[in-house]
Amino acid sequence: MDVVSPELNSLLPDEIMDTEAIEDVPHSHSGTTATQSEPSGDTSVPMETDTPLATENLTLSSEATEHTQAVSISTDSITSSPPLTLNVTTSGLQKLTAPFTISPANHQIILNKVASSQATEAAKSSGTPPQVIKQEGQKLLVTAIGKSGQPIVLQLPHTGSKPGVSQTSGDAKSPAPQFKVVAIGGRSELKPLMGSAGNQVTTLQAQQLKTVQIAKKTPVSSAAPIKFIITKTVNSKGLSPQASVPPVIAGRVLTQSSPVMPQRTISLSETHNTSIQSIPGKKIAISPLKTPSKVTSVAVGGVGSSQFKTIIPLPQPNVQQIQVPGSRFHYVRLVTATTASSTGQPSGPSTSSIQTAKPMVVSTGAVRMSVPIVPAQTIKQVAPKPLTSAAQVVTTTQTQQRLIMPATPLPQIQPNFTNLPPGTVLAPAPGGGNVGYAVVPAQYVTQLQQSPFVTLASSSGFPAATGIQTQARLPLNGLSTSETTSRPRKPCNCTKSQCLKLYCDCFANGEFCNNCNCNNCFNNLEHETERLKAIKTCLDRNPEAFKPKIGKGKEGESDRRHSKGCNCKRSGCLKNYCECYEAKIMCSSICKCIGCKNFEESPERKTLMHLADAAEVRVQQQTAAKTKLSSQISDLLMRTTPVISSGGGRLPYTFVTKEVLEATCECLLEQAKKAEQTHQPQAEAERMILEEFGHCLMRIISSAGKAKADSASVSC
DNA sequence: GAGTTTGAAACT
DNA sequence: CAGTTTCAAACTC
Known part of the structure; x- marks a missing residue:
């Protein structure tokens, strides 16, 4: 044997x-x-x-x-x-x-x-x-x-x-x-x-x-x-x-x-x-x-x-x-x-x-x-x-x-x-x-x-x-x-390749399909034989098929670059169709792309990257703010409910309506933007946001108290 | 979500 | 090696 x-x-x-x-x-x-x-x-x-x-x-x-x-x-x-x-x-x-x-x-x-x-x-x-x-x-x-x-x-x-x-x-x-x-x-x-x-x-x-x-x-x-x-x-x-x-x-x-x-x-x-x-x-x-x-x-x-x-x-x-x-x-x-x-x-x-x-x-x-x-x-x-x-x-x-x-x-x-x-x-x-x-x-x-x-x-x-x-x-x-x-890779959606060709990202990245949406998937241990053959086929075709496409550049170059270069024709290498752009790297001399705009001085690329960064930052900020606000509001309600309820007045959450929440969030986001625009440090930004949150709460409480008073006066 | 576009991979 | 086809992701609506 x-x-x-x-x-x-x-x-x-x-x-x-x-x-x-x-x-x-x-x-x-x-x-x-x-x-x-x-x-x-x-x-x-x-x-x-x-x-x-x-x-x-x-x-x-x-x-x-x-x-x-x-x-x-x-x-x-x-x-x-x-x-x-x-x-x-x-x-x-x-x-x-x-x-x-x-x-x-x-x-x-x-x-x-x-x-x-x-x-x-x-x-x-x-x-x-x-x-x-x-x-x-x-x-x-x-x-x-x-x-x-x-x-x-x-x-x-x-x-x-x-x-x-x-x-x-x-x-x-x-x-x-x-x-x-x-x-x-x-x-x-x-x-x-x-x-x-x-x-x-x-x-x-x-x-x-x-x-x-x-x-x-x-x-x-x-x-x-x-x-x-x-x-x-x-x-x-x-x-x-x-x-x-x-x-x-x-x-x-x-x-x-x-x-x-x-x-x-x-x-x-x-x-x-x-x-x-x-x-x-x-x-x-x-x-x-x-x-x-x-x-x-x-x-x-x-x-x-x-x-x-x-x-x-x-x-x-x-x-x-x-x-x-x-x-x-x-x-x-x-x-x-x-x-x-x-x-x-x-x-x-x-x-x-x-x-x-x-x-x-x-x-x-x-x-x-x-x-x-x-x-x-x-x-x-x-x-x-x-x-x-x-x-x-x-x-x-x-x-x-x-x-x-x-x-x-x-x-x-x-x-x-x-x-x-x-x-x-x-x-x-x-x-x-x-x-x-x-x-x-x-x-x-x-x-x-x-x-x-x-x-x-x-x-x-x-x-x-x-x-x-x-x-x-x-x-x-x-x-x-x-x-x-937490799996970073997206699930694939292969339908015809059986996930045994490089079309499949999972396969191409050397991963098993897991929680994918693929059909007739062979990229698993259950089909090890087929998978092995497929790997062999790929390697025969390209011995470096499973090597990372993004590697170091020439000698002395520290920047990453695509090992083969892209061949984009219509995307200008500014869309994720382009493997270089997708990897967030510039196109290099080995690329065969046409109409490439993915180079250092490209204004289109700069604009795109700036927009992308801004959007990403915005999303992150919004997400963080929402999470934080939601948590704070939840905590606040948990603390204040018994007090107000014991007072026989309207429950506080009746005042914290969806509209109030949205308005509060907007106020907080605006404060965050303001802090960002003024290049405030994070601590200061947080302080500003919390301060604004306090103001919002005060207004909510004030409104609640006024409503309660109005209600009392009406009842009288 | 369906349809289109795109380019890599696969094939010839 | 070049041209074509296949494929799945990216993208648009």
Whole structure:
């Protein structure tokens, strides 16, 4: 089975998902130690900045009797460590070439790198934020590399001597950077595994070789990204609850949890295992490029641009969200729950992550991915996202994960995913893992996060039979009223396009139709296949179809401009027909419009803009004034009614007729205009309005009193 | 609200 | 790539 189905691959750009070459990964043989060396140039994931000084290639492959698990870890370290290649082949027990230490008892493989514990400790003592991963002194923990279905945890803790790492016999001794590989059932420092420690796991029915390539970027000062390539076999189909445990990359921590199974966790964390923290700004990017085979890429975090991608547990067990802060696109992975399990979901990382929203977890199932990690300094420069933001929480209860969306600024990757509009569903492989991915608008992600179902699904076992469509609908229909009403985009009214063409604004903007007036709408998760095809068609026609039309201008130009320019002929580019005018930008040289009046010095444009601004201001003022006046009158009536009523006179609201209200409003508006014309500050304007309101009230009261007196005199 | 206008998107 | 058609939004009445 592939990470994604071939059919899907055919529909998607090659850069996005490609698993064709998965089979190309050499399988290690049982009981043998194979060396898989990948030159740094080949394995390196395109890094946007740093150039690796040295490369360490580490390949761990564990093979059961009939299947193979291979983990290739390639690190480019600033320490310029000599190239290191290691293959670990396990058949029940792990065999590993030095300098790695294997602890068969707990199925742990400890890879000791020339860790500079001192440097790490120094960094910690110097107040280095926990989210900053230090280049040195890191350990990579690979947990549960053993028989099928076992969790794999890759961790990069701060120091080499952390609690819970005691089983890592070669911890401090090895001269090489320390990596810890925890085998089947082993508990990772960062993530408690679901399965029992001694669990030997069920045998995979079929396994699929997948590679996870993780590239860690070194600090800005150092140009030595560390890359990890993890290749392992996983069952291709019929994922049993025990067997299918998707690796999760959480913020800095890659964890994977299964409702039933021991977690296959890939964790990258500089922090202590007991304090899993998200690392804002830290990027874990997976690049399909530059790898011999196509790779499903995952990227988390961004450099400077705060390009995060976060996988958030969706309300449904088979829906995962990938949020990209700074982008309006949110990605959701849909996983058909084929592995129902009555056993409860581990209450550990997943649940806590959801609740605390701190860990940023990127789940990666049996995927090949490269994860460049943002250098610590770069991370520091990036304004940390609030850890409390649930959007940065990445957790999964999925039994298998296939794709982690890239948040990398790498041009080779980013465009591919940014081209995919929200709502894009990456269809699951036929008969395969039943895992799909959907890109959904941000509001859906928010909704999902707010949905109580999230906690429900993430914290406990869930019905596995829940369908994708049901899952997809949940966020869609679950939108709260406020969210729905606050939706900036107008509902579309498409009738013929099925909302699957760029005619549809929703589709063109990468949004699902929601509360639209469209007919026969296919722009939803229920029609993910059609939507995917439509997206593919659009991208074939125009690779930048889903990119924002309004972007920056030429070099040095800060003004926005239309990427393609308009072609207006009759509107003079002064009506909303014109995309430039609609975006409130000037037409540029790339526009092909005729009779354009949408330029800086255009008197028509100035007049129009002035009128529009004036009208807008007027509307705002009127709205505010009416609201305020209405509230004040209401309050006044509430206070005065008992008094006047007790006096036996006419009720006050009988005097506050519609005409009186309108007159009062006009008076107040006039006062507001007067204040505006005289350029009074807001406080003064408010004072003038309130003063006028007081006058109005006095007149109303006076009139009421006079009427009462008249009435009394008449009665007399 | 119906009909018209408009220009982007889609199609040929 | 150019011309035409389709489409849905913007606009007018």
